[in-house]
Amino acid sequence: MILLRYLTHIGRYFLMIREVFVKPTKWSVMRGLIFKEIDDLVIDSLGIVCFISFFVGGVVSIQTALNLTNPLIPKYLIGFATRQSVILEFAPTFISIIMAGKMGSFITSSIGTMRVTEQIDALEVMGVNSLNYLVFPKMVALILYPFVIGISMFLGILGGWMGGVYGGFTTSAQFIQGIQTEFIPFHIAYAFIKTIMFAFLLATIPSYHGYYMKGGALEVGKASTVSFVWTSVVVILSNYILTQLLLA
């Protein structure tokens, strides 16, 4: 029974994705919606992403330094470990989990409130494809999500450099040497491929939970929580699958 319920959700999710692209909204209206979503989802997220990235980068650097107790291990490994952690996992995956909470609950609650207050019914009755109107602009806006993750990578490494150098754990030259050591450009591509996938999940899974929710204000809150949980689960699973496919 539970399996059947999950399969029903998965099936309905993919049908929703198909419906998003049917009967597009007039471009003059859609353009405004896209800019609004860029502001709400991307620009409004920059502050928290910058703050978290910078300090977590610093912590990664300090933690690495504190664990390098063997004097034979070169100090440039602090920079190396910070770069690898930030670029490969922290920026693309863990920022996406945080965004599942921040952006995801915003998307679910805003669409869910529209459902509860009959605004989605109003769109449908007017002849508007409500899924295209509500979900498509979010998907387009999140094309800019790799830009957010790029900033996160930069600030994470900058935070690591500041934590390492100003904390007295390494020198600037050693840290920069570590950043450059065994640099594989494909890792950046891998991180951005993951990011594009996560952006799609971040736009669509919370939208699904908001769009198909039933009930009142309490259920909007519940839907936001469920949406966060499922977005996180799918992000982690797809992270595993993509890593297996791209790096293994």
Added chain:
Amino acid sequence: MIEVRNVEKSFGTAKVLKGITTTFDTGKTNLIIGQSGSGKTVLLKSLLGIHTPDSGIISFDGRVLSQMDSDERRELRTEIGMVFQGSALFDSMTVEENVAFPLKMFTQKTPAEIKERVDFVIDRVNLVNAHHKKPSELSGGMQKRVAIARAIVNNPRYLFCDEPNSGLDPKTSIVIDNLIHEITVEYNITTVINTHDMNSVMEIGDKIVFLKEGILAWEGTKKDIFKTDNEAVTDFVYSSNLFKKIRKSQNKEDI
């Protein structure tokens, strides 16, 4: 004219509409009345195409709803104006933007033409100094006026209202009722209102359809409703003390 023929609708094992047959005439205010759970909202949502009837036919001036593909349905919906029970105004938009929405979506009008039309309908529903306010800044009555303005801005052929008086004081209810009636006559549209407010019935009910437990128990005009001996209707109508008094005074006059 909207024709409903033998429409049935069930949810699971519960049969909500049991073979409804009626017509809603153009230029008339048609009221669907009945107690809560009688199937009024399901009938209204079936007319709007939000619910698909299990059987039966709904046609809009000869165009059968069930025979339309999704594009034709969307086309039909551009001819429909709907006033929702909770107004369903878009929170993120101002009054002006809410009213302009159908024009921006479905017409090729220039911004100046849209502004002119929006100003006209906002004036028509007697909204003053509300153009740039958000729905949350408006009273319930004002929200209903905005919803009516949005519903009529694109010159609909059909206007549907779900409990337009719910949450409004009696005076504002009468104003909203009369506004809907005036617009119906003025623009010669087919209006269908879902209500359980007997005051609305007396104010604007050109045709009344009474539902009881999913069955069309009675239909007629507002004059007929006080003369009928249909027990289901009299039970519903005279559940209000006010109407009991009207009934008594009418009986005295007859004697």
